[in-house]
Amino acid sequence: MAHWDRGLQDRLNFLWIACYVGSAILGVRLLHIQVIRNVYYARVAESNRTQIIHQSAPRGIITDRRGRVIVTSKPAFSLIYLPGETQDASRIAGLAKSLAKELREDSESLHEKLKEAHEEEAAIHLAENLPLKTMFKLSELKTIYPGVDLIVEARRYYPNGATAGHLLGYMGRMDKRSWRRLRAKGYRKDSWIGKTGLESKYERQLRGVDGESRMEVDAQGHLKRKIGESLWSPGANLHLTLDLEMQKAAEEGLRASPSGMGGVVVLDPRNGAILALASTPDYDPNLFLLSGNERPKDYLKNLPEFNRAIQGTYSPGSTFKMLVGVAMLESGVKPDEKVYCSGKFRLGRRSFACLKKTGHGPTDWMRGITQSCNVYFYTMGLRAKGANIERFSKMFGFGKKTGSGLKGEKGGNLFGPEARKSKKKGWYEGDTVNLSIGQGELLVTPIQMAVYAAALANRGTLWRPYVVSKIVYSDGTEEPAEKAEKAGVLDVSDDTWDLISKGMRSVVTNGTGRRVNIPGIDVRGKTGTAQNPLGEDHAWFVAFAGREGEEPSLALAVLVQFGGHGSSAAGPIARRIIETAFAPREDL
């Protein structure tokens, strides 16, 4: 021991012990966080360094009846943001500003998005489906702002543009209601979902399982490397009954029509398969997928979403005359009975005009239908009675939806004594006269008219129209989506069918439908010119066709809204479709 002062050693010892006690506390704390709570901290560290990037799985492909692609997916660049640990507010604001310029979006809303990403500590999509030009500019930005990254994703693509747009529907962002419904089913807040049409109806099947990349990121949000990933699996493919060529023909025809507005439905009369379903004006579903700076601003506001083929209801006009014919012939009228047409028909004090002011003279069934003589049908309609016509209207499926299952389909409006009764109003003979030529309160949709045409073609079978023939899952399993299904059978004598069919053939060969007379093809149809109080007449053409000597293989209904005469406005469209349908094909 040193000689100088023994007493001071106690003080040193006390300090020394104090140090050891302090270190012991550190040791206990270390034991606590490193050994006891290790699992918790390890998890925090792991979530610090990993960022999950979701990769949208490609949706299922939609093909037509011949396997031609109508809707597919193609790779597109998306801009994502990985929130780093830096919470520098001015940095985020700067990023929002720079991005707003490149993406041509509102910098405020971008800023909100970025802040949200930081709060939720999750990667978000800032922009999708970026064009190449923008992408190159953005990849420069990427070097300045850590956390910004470009990834490749499968994006919906409609190679034929607006073709079948109304039927297919379009994709859109998740709204609040869908989010509540879908959040438990593997959807994310920035997922795209089918909003309308088949995209919406078959959302569950079309959507695949999204992939996940687990990326290592540093504190600034730079992607370092991939730690792990689960691959996406694509959605199921839909096979449609649609025929792409006929669909295009129908749309081109409608666009070229006098008003450019209308609807076409083409069915296979043997099973109800929809071969074409068109409505104009239409829109290109690709527009919804464009990134912000490419999307036309006003376009989406006045989107022509109204699908005339299934939602538009119109008076059938003279195309209704086959039904009146069925009712008339079935109630005992002989086809050779003649009615004298003077151009006018008097009922009490009211007068009803014929199309031909000078009159058709003595008119029997064949002449009546061929020339579309109103006076003949006024007379015979009264003979058949309004109640009978209404009964057949119901049997042909008018007044209710066809059961196609397409969203927004309308059922139209029945017209007859019974319908009047339910509204507590009376039925008068004048109403029967109106109904006999398809006027009055009777309202039908083009798809109902197509079903009607198909029933005329197949002699009495009412098919439920359908458009999806099968669903093929990514693992190869198939599932028939919709089957041919009878919605009803009409009990009508063969003689009547023969007369109706002959009459329709005569319309095409000698009457108002001559424009649709195509050599080699047995087209049978009827024009219609429906008066309406809103403006120009609606032009109709209802027909079925088959190769000569074969049974009819298509039935169609063409409507041109405010198109004028059925023969001049709707006829050419029908001709175009039928020609396309029977044109010699290279692939057959």
Place this chain on the structure above:
Amino acid sequence: MKSEHGFIRVRVDWGLVGAMLGLLAIGTVAILSAASPLPYYSAILQKHFLALGVGTILFVFGMGFNYQIFQDQSKVIYALVILIMIAVLVFGETQRGTKGWLKFPFFSFQPSEIARLGTLLVLANFLDRRAKSSHRVSYVLGAFGVTLPVMALILMEPDFSGILPMFPMLLAMLYCGGANLAHLLAMGSYGALSFALPLVWTMLSLNPDLTQSSVILESFMRLREFDVPFLIAIGGILLGTFTVFKLMRALRFNAPTPIFIVAGVILSAGLASGVFVDHQLKGYQRNRFVAFLVPEADPRGAAYNVRQAQVAIGSGGLWGKGVFSGTQSRLGFLPERHTDFIYAVIGEEMGFVGTMAVLALYMLLLWRIVHAARVARDRYGYLVCCGMAAVTAFYLLVNVGMCLGLVPVAGVPLPFVSYGGSNLAVTLLSMGIVASVYSRRHAFY
């Protein structure tokens, strides 16, 4: 009492050297790992190994040199310390807002490190010379007076964390030197007041509801400024102590008069310097306090560093993630990873085993320094070793405590382990002096 053991064995404390080598080895590995993702990695390594070399030379030099020369040349050392600190204020280079670096052609260093060692040596001499009057107030005040100019110069840089080790050093040396406990207590309470008041004010300003609901707390908040309420408070304190003094006299309760004078002075001075410190506190320093007091308040702000350090240490587990494999440190979540938070890197990559090894090596080191103090042949050597032990223990407790969230972030390094050339070199020189005290423990040879 001459030992019969071999010469080298007696003169060199292998326990001390072993502990140092162990710490240096762990520290070097941790720096190699922690700094590797940095762009200036090779520069860091160069400087570190240079400092290691210089430090080793200084250690050997310190050990071979008779420490008593430092006592003889006390005045020179003191003059050099003051001079170098003035020099840094004049010629110094500013880094991170602190003018604390002297730059030379091939290296630069922080004079405050060497100044602290110099102050320690000068202080030991002062306390040794005044040992006979250690019971007097002048012993404590004098020691304080010796340190004050150096502290003031360091504060002028300004380097707040640079003066932190001076307080435990001063207190420990006074305590071990035999100062009157009452005097130490008085000085301690003055120091405590100057630091506690800003802390309390900061805390209260975080809870405006609290201050608005209470008149007492609100008027307490007003004392923050050198203003009328402040003067009233000083007057109140002096009047209060005088009243108590008179009251005691009247009750024939004989307490020594100086107690009251000292109490009054300490309370007033404590309040005054409390206000002063509160004004001097920088935003980030105040944030550190806040982060320590209420870490939940802003987990991504000031508390972020501490939080990430704990996550790093905690995620290391028993064996660690392996050197060069710590995600927290390598991906930049851990701030200051090769300097102040190096202990968190060790915790993450070497696990509980690594952190405990560092603690154990430090315990061994402290034990050997304390042992050197015990066996020192004169009071000067004893006091020098006491100061060294205090500084080392302070660094350990504050730095590790900071990484573990037990102590506010103070920006102090972990000697031997943290990257930092000046600190490493001076620490090794200090240990050399301790070794010199140990090797010259026998009064006659």
